[in-house]
Amino acid sequence: MSDRPIEVMIADDSAGVRRAFTRLVNSDPRMVVVGEAADGRAAVSAAVVKRPDVVLMDIRMPTISGLEAAREIIDSVNDVRIIIVTTFDLDEYVYEALRIGVSGFLLKNAPADEVLRGIVTVHEGNAMLAPEITSRLMARFSARREPGPVAFGIDTLTPRELEVTKLVARGMSNAEIAAELYLSRETAKTYVSRILLKLELRDRTQLAVRAHEAGILGAER
Structure with a gap:
């Protein structure tokens, strides 16, 4: 800082x-x-x-x-x-x-x-x-009956990037993502930065909104 x-x-x-x-x-x-x-x-x-x-x-x-x-x-x-x-x-x-x-x-x-x-x-x-x-806000997204279109760019993510995106959408920090996926904190941070760049988003907030709009959290399990 x-x-x-x-x-x-x-x-x-x-x-x-x-x-x-x-x-x-x-x-x-x-x-x-x-x-x-x-x-x-x-x-x-x-x-x-x-x-x-x-x-x-x-x-x-x-x-x-x-x-x-x-x-x-x-x-x-x-x-x-x-x-x-x-x-x-x-x-x-x-x-x-x-x-x-x-x-x-x-x-x-x-x-x-x-x-x-x-x-x-x-x-x-x-x-x-x-x-x-x-x-x-999260309840509003959860109440959607059908997933949103994946044409938001989510479909361009690799499987690992998709995993990271889902965890960001759940509000996890880089440290929590690293622990969840058995990564170093720096690697988790790099994944998040790469995803933001790929999807042309400003920050994690926009990434969470994009993930919920695409319906990817409701699509698992």
């Missing part, structure tokens, strides 16, 4: 919320707020200029929605990670956010330490979802 603090941008139409998150983030020596935005369009413009590591993004804002702003930021800023922070926890928002490449999804009433942990987690390339959101 670099000694440079994680640069964070806050995008929310409430000045009070922006102040609260700014105080919280700046209270942690591992990170610093480098910009704020009060609407979706301003968030995109600020992100392009500031190029933050992580954006805390409200989902409902003036001009354009948080989801649309997130999509434009992801397309314009390399390696940015976005956490959607909102009072709304409707499944369709979660699902669409994950599909476009958002790395985290937290509720505004989340404890302060959970928000700070989320920033560090997504900055390290992992996903951060509130537990209650994760359980409902």
Whole structure:
């Protein structure tokens, strides 16, 4: 990890919320707020200029929605990670956010330490979802009666890559995958990186969504 603090941008139409998150983030020596935005369009413009590591993004804002702003930021800023922070926890928002490449999804009433942990987690390339959101999202996929099409690129994976993908989709870390498949941790990490590159995905969150969409977990046993 670099000694440079994680640069964070806050995008929310409430000045009070922006102040609260700014105080919280700046209270942690591992990170610093480098910009704020009060609407979706301003968030995109600020992100392009500031190029933050992580954006805390409200989902409902003036001009354009948080989801649309997130999509434009992801397309314009390399390696940015976005956490959607909102009072709304409707499944369709979660699902669409994950599909476009958002790395985290937290509720505004989340404890302060959970928000700070989320920033560090997504900055390290992992996903951060509130537990209650994760359980409902996985239940939604599990309720599918028929597998989705494998044309998502899953059918290009080798048998070993497919095994790794299934374990990622179950939320396993590289260390857990290594133990499950009797691999070294570095080998497990290499497999995950190779799969992401092959499927042109940003992170493990998108890989989990892709696997569930393709129905590969329900296809085994």
